[in-house]
Structure formats: structure tokens, C-alpha cells
Amino acid sequence: VPTSTGIRARVRGELIQEIKAEARRQVAEAGGSALSLRAVARELGMVSSGIYRYFPSRDQLLTALIIDAYDDLGAGAEAADATCKRNDFAGRWRSVCHAVRDWALGHPNEYALTYGSPVPGYHAPQDTVGPASRSTLVLAVILRDAGVAGALHNPFRPEDRPALSTEAKAQAAGATQALPPPAHARAGTVELNDVPPDAVVRALTAWTQLFGFISFEIFGRFVGVVDDTDAVFAQAVTDMGAFVGITMPARPLRRRPRSTPG
Amino acid sequence: VPTSTGIRARVRGELIQEIKAEARRQVAEAGGSALSLRAVARELGMVSSGIYRYFPSRDQLLTALIIDAYDDLGAGAEAADATCKRNDFAGRWRSVCHAVRDWALGHPNEYALTYGSPVPGYHAPQDTVGPASRSTLVLAVILRDAGVAGALHNPFRPEDRPALSTEAKAQAAGATQALPPPAHARAGTVELNDVPPDAVVRALTAWTQLFGFISFEIFGRFVGVVDDTDAVFAQAVTDMGAFVGITMPARPLRRRPRSTPG
DNA sequence: TGTACATCAGTGAACGCGCGTTCACTGATGTAC
DNA sequence: TGTACATCAGTGAACGCGCGTTCACTGATGTAC
Numbered sequence: 001v002p003t004s005t006g007i008r009a010r011v012r013g014e015l016i017q018e019i020k021a022e023a024r025r026q027v028a029e030a031g032g033s034a035l036s037l038r039a040v041a042r043e044l045g046m047v048s049s050g051i052y053r054y055f056p057s058r059d060q061l062l063t064a065l066i067i068d069a070y071d072d073l074g075a076g077a078e079a080a081d082a083t084c085k086r087n088d089f090a091g092r093w094r095s096v097c098h099a100v101r102d103w104a105l106g107h108p109n110e111y112a113l114t115y116g117s118p119v120p121g122y123h124a125p126q127d128t129v130g131p132a133s134r135s136t137l138v139l140a141v142i143l144r145d146a147g148v149a150g151a152l153h154n155p156f157r158p159e160d161r162p163a164l165s166t167e168a169k170a171q172a173a174g175a176t177q178a179l180p181p182p183a184h185a186r187a188g189t190v191e192l193n194d195v196p197p198d199a200v201v202r203a204l205t206a207w208t209q210l211f212g213f214i215s216f217e218i219f220g221r222f223v224g225v226v227d228d229t230d231a232v233f234a235q236a237v238t239d240m241g242a243f244v245g246i247t248m249p250a251r252p253l254r255r256r257p258r259s260t261p262g
Numbered sequence: 263v264p265t266s267t268g269i270r271a272r273v274r275g276e277l278i279q280e281i282k283a284e285a286r287r288q289v290a291e292a293g294g295s296a297l298s299l300r301a302v303a304r305e306l307g308m309v310s311s312g313i314y315r316y317f318p319s320r321d322q323l324l325t326a327l328i329i330d331a332y333d334d335l336g337a338g339a340e341a342a343d344a345t346c347k348r349n350d351f352a353g354r355w356r357s358v359c360h361a362v363r364d365w366a367l368g369h370p371n372e373y374a375l376t377y378g379s380p381v382p383g384y385h386a387p388q389d390t391v392g393p394a395s396r397s398t399l400v401l402a403v404i405l406r407d408a409g410v411a412g413a414l415h416n417p418f419r420p421e422d423r424p425a426l427s428t429e430a431k432a433q434a435a436g437a438t439q440a441l442p443p444p445a446h447a448r449a450g451t452v453e454l455n456d457v458p459p460d461a462v463v464r465a466l467t468a469w470t471q472l473f474g475f476i477s478f479e480i481f482g483r484f485v486g487v488v489d490d491t492d493a494v495f496a497q498a499v500t501d502m503g504a505f506v507g508i509t510m511p512a513r514p515l516r517r518r519p520r521s522t523p524g
Numbered sequence: 525t526g527t528a529c530a531t532c533a534g535t536g537a538a539c540g541c542g543c544g545t546t547c548a549c550t551g552a553t554g555t556a557c
Numbered sequence: 558t559g560t561a562c563a564t565c566a567g568t569g570a571a572c573g574c575g576c577g578t579t580c581a582c583t584g585a586t587g588t589a590c
Contacts (some may be wrong), residue, residue, distance in 0.1 A: 008554070015566095034382050120295045160510075168494055175488055211478065212474015228433050230429075232467075236466070236470070240467065243505055269587090298576065309536065310577085312534050532584105535584100543576100547572105548570095549569085550567090552566080553563105554565090555563075557562105
């Protein structure tokens with residue numbers, strides 16, 4: 001019976017987790033480029049070369065962290081989506097957007113690792129693209145569901161409604177096909193056939209806005225301009241939801257807990 | 263006569279420019295954290311310690327580059343704005359947004375330096391905040407001018423118009439006051455008294471969208487999703503201009519020149 | 525115009541640091557008969 | 558159940574690298590009388 005092999009494998013798995021946890025701690029403190037195998041080993045009471053039993057190189061450890069971060073964010077987005085009634089598209093949109101921001105503010109350096117400028121000298125391998133799209137896919141599914149339910153309307157007054165260029169329309173069709181199947185095969189490929197192309201383009205725009213806001217907040221762009229970022233973010237989520245075409249009823253502001261200084 | 267002193271000062275100034283140019287080249291190639299005083303000196307045929315005659319530390323050289331980058335971007339935005347008739351708010355909005363993106367795509371690593379995740383171990387000093395706000399100020403002035411001219415309308419159909427939370431409204435008032443005077447004192451403080459608070463909040467949202475899109479494009483988020491980023495960006499600029507409240511007439515797509523592979 | 529002195533640019537050696545990765549090794553843990 | 562062997566985890570020394578910064582120095586360039 002290979003139970004003894006199982007024990008070795010389990011211990012090995014646990015140590016891999018410990019290494020990642022310590023590496024994550026370092027990334028959280030000083031950013032991705034500060035990740036050092038020697039420092040990780042030191043902290044674990046190990047000699048530096050010992051790490052090589054578990055990760056073949058620094059880059060592979062970094063890759064593992066990045067994949068975990070994407071998966072963590074994606075799981076958070078999926079969980080936030082799951083708390084809402086399926087036909088409450090405004091609620092789902094809000095819930096997922098706030099979950100993405102909450103995760104980012106809770107893990108600023110992991111956010112920087114995944115959505116900031118790439119770590120110098122590191123190039124992401126193919127394995128990251130599945131997990132990377134997981135959170136985006138949640139938003140895409142909301143869009144699709146709203147489209148299928150006929151709950152997407154162009155929200156602009158006729159006289160203010162911008163024309164959709166033929167080139168942008170073509171891109172909307174392309175993006176519809178391009179959505180990859182989710183990492184853990186929770187669902188099949190997302191088809192956006194029931195979403196009008198102008199709404200697809202506005203959704204792409206909203207997608208960039210969501211992460212643009214979060215990046216600005218984490219990288220300090222709002223200092224001296226906006227202090228109550230909770231309020232402005234919530235308003236932006238509402239406005240952009242409406243912009244995409246979801247009807248967004250008013251809702252009281254839910255705040256993030258703030259850490260109280262000693 | 264101090265003309266001889268003048269000569270020394272001029273030569274000194276030129277070498278400072280050469281050092282910055284070489285440093286910029288390195289940043290453009292490998293990112294901000296790869297900037298090395300030794301490498302700069304080497305490339306200039308100088309011994310590494312010689313640099314210290316011109317910059318007291320690596321961080322100060324990096325700061326100089328960052329300030330230059332902000333100023334370059336800001337000057338580009340101002341120039342783009344200046345090409346338009348003052349009351350052509352749609353044209354000014356488009357022109358400035360495209361100028362910001364053009365600059366960013368032309369200087370991806372300087373963009374990463376300024377709008378990406380902060381360089382590890384580096385903390386930006388106070389001198390950068392003036393230049394940093396220069397490009398933003400151009401957008402703010404367009405918003406103000408449109409407001410003063412009565413050219414801002416809430417573009418949403420009444421039934422899709424999101425409510426403005428009282429907290430967000432308060433932030434709009436704050437942001438109005440907070441806009442700093444421009445770096446080179448081209449104009450006084452920008453007052454947004456004639457811009458309705460909901461439009462101010464939507465403008466903040468559009469601001470984050472602009473840089474969010476550019477960051478996604480430069481950091482490779484669109485790979486496999488959108489290929490004609492020119493088209494989608496132009497559409498996003500149009501849609502977001504309308505979202506803010508500017509009437510955006512249709513306009514043919516102007517493309518960025520693409521580099522043709524050898 | 526000519527000399528004495530001060531300023532400044534650039535040199536070269538050195539300090540001390542931490543890094544990723546390799547390699548031959550020692551024991552301990554598990555496997556097969 | 559007991560022994561012989563293979564696997565694997567972790568060690569410790571070493572290689573070679575590039576970095577930021579300091580410091581005492583040598584000449585050349587400019588200044589003052």
C-alpha cells in the first residue's frame with residue numbers, strides 16, 4: 001500500500017504551501033521584485049539551496065504566487081456573484097465590482113503583482129492566462145445573463161447616444177468569441193450573442209474603468225483629490241453599471257471597514 | 263564677466279541631459295527598477311563614481327526622469343488641447359485622450375514608471391506632484407470650460423439615470439477645491455463651480471477609465487480579447503465623453519501608425 | 525598680459541552587500557523481497 | 558518481521574555577478590590680482 005508515499009507527498013505539499021506563504025508575505029511587504037529565494041529560505045530556517053527541492057527557480061515561485069493571486073481574486077468574484085439572485089443584475093454587478101476592489105485593497109502587493117506593471121525580468125508563462133481571466137469571466141457571465149434576459153438597454157438619451165464605429169463593432173464580435181473557458185471548468189465558453197455590440201464595447205470600457213479606479217486608489221493617485229474613495233467608487237460602479245445598460249436602483253453606501261490607528 | 267562660468271555651467275547642463283537621456287534609454291529597455299548608475303556611467307564612458315558629480319543618488323536620478331515624464335505627457339496633452347477650437351469640447355476631449363494614449367504607447371516604460379506600480383524601494387518626493395497633475399489638469403479645464411459654456415448635460419435617459427449619493431456629492435465638491443495650480447503656472451486654480459456634482463463624479467470615473475484602458479493595453483491585458491485596440495479606444499473615448507456629459511458627434515477613426523516588421 | 529590660487533570634473537580602488545544557482549555530500553525515510 | 562537498497566530532503570561551501578556609495582587623488586579649467 002502506498003500510504004507511506006502518501007505521507008511523504010503530504011509533507012512535501014505542506015512545505016510547498018509554507019514556502020508560498022512566506023514568499024507571499026515578502027511580496028506583500030516589498031513587492032514582487034523584492035522576492036528573494038534566499039530570504040524565503042532564511043525565514044523558514046532552511047539553507048537557501050533547499051528551496052530548489054520545491055521550486056526549480058525564483059521565476060517559477062513567482063509564477064505560482066501569481067496564479068494563486070488570480071485564483072484568489074477569481075474565487076472572491078465568483079463567491080460575490082453567487083450571493084445574489086440570478087436575475088438581480090444590478091446586485092450582481094455591484095457585488096462583483098466591490099469584491100474585486102475589496103480583494104485588491106486587502107492584497108495590494110498581490111494586486112500590483114498581477115495588475116500593476118510587470119515584474120522586471122519576469123515574463124509570465126502560459127499557465128497564468130486561465131486563472132487571469134477568471135474574475136473577468138464572472139463579469140462577462142453577468143453581461144451575458146442580462147443580455148439573454150433582455151435586461152440590457154442603451155441608457156443614453158437619443159440625442160446624446162454616441163454612434164458605434166464599424167471597427168469597434170467588429171471588435172465586439174471578436175471579443176464575444178475570444179472569452180476563454182474558465183480555469184476550473186465551472187462553465188463552458190461564454191457566448192455573448194444576445195448582447196448588442198455597443199453594449200459589449202461599453203462593457204469592455206467598464207472593465208478597464210474598474211481596474212483603472214482600483215489601480216489609482218492603490219497607487220495613490222487619489223491623494224489630495226478624493227478622500228472618501230468608498231463613496232466615489234460606489235458611485236462609479238453604479239454609473240458604469242448604468243452605462244453598460246443595466247438598470248441600477250439606488251442603494252445605501254456600504255463602507256469598507258477602516259483600520260483604526262492604535 | 264562670468265561668461266567662462268557660463269561655459270562651465272552649460273557643459274555641466276549638457277552632461278546632465280546626457281545622463282538623463284542614457285538613463286531614460288535604460289528605463290525604456292528594462293523598466294525603472296533596472297536603472298543602474300554603474301550601467302549609465304559605463305555607457306557614457308565614465309567611471310561609476312563620476313555620476314555623483316551630477317546626481318547625488320540613484321533615487322534622485324529616477325526622480326528627475328519621473329518629473330520629465332510627467333512634464334512630457336503634460337506638454338503633449340496641453341498641445342493637443344491647443345489645436346482645437348475652444349468651444350469644441352468634444353474635439354478637445356478626444357484630442358487630449360488620444361494624446362495621452364499616444365504618449366503612453368510611445369513611452370511604455372516611462373508610462374510604467376509614472377502610472378504603473380511604484381518602483382520598489384523608491385518613494386516619490388513632493389516635487390513630483392505638480393508635474394504629475396499637469397495632464398489631469400488639462401482634462402479638468404475642458405470640463406470646467408464645458409460647464410461654464412453650459413455644454414454639459416446628463417446624458418442618461420430619465421429612467422436609467424443613476425441617483426447621486428450624498429457622500430459622492432460631497433466628494434465632488436472636495437475635488438473641485440483640490441485641483442492644484444498647474445506646474446508652469448499657465449493658469450490659476452481650476453474652479454469647477456459651474457460643473458454639476460454628478461458630472462464631476464462621472465469625470466473622475468472617466469479619468470480612471472482613460473488610464474485603466476492604457477494600462478491594460480500596455481500591460482498586455484487585451485491580448486486574446488481585443489486586437490484592434492485603436493478602434494475600441496476611440497469608441498471608449500467617445501462613449502466616455504458622452505457619459506461625462508459632452509455631446510460627442512461621430513468622427514472617422516484616426517489610427518496610430520503601426521511599425522511594419524522588417 | 526602673466527602668474528598664484530581655488531574650483532571643479534573625472535579617476536580608480538575599495539567596502540560591503542545580497543543575490544540565483546550549482547554541486548557533491550550526509551542522513552533519514554520509505555520500498556521490495 | 559527483517560534486511561538491502563533506492564529515494565529523497567536538506568546541508569554547506571562555493572562561483573560569479575552587479576550593485577550603490579565613499580574617498581583620497583590628479584589634472585584641467587576658470588578666477589583674481
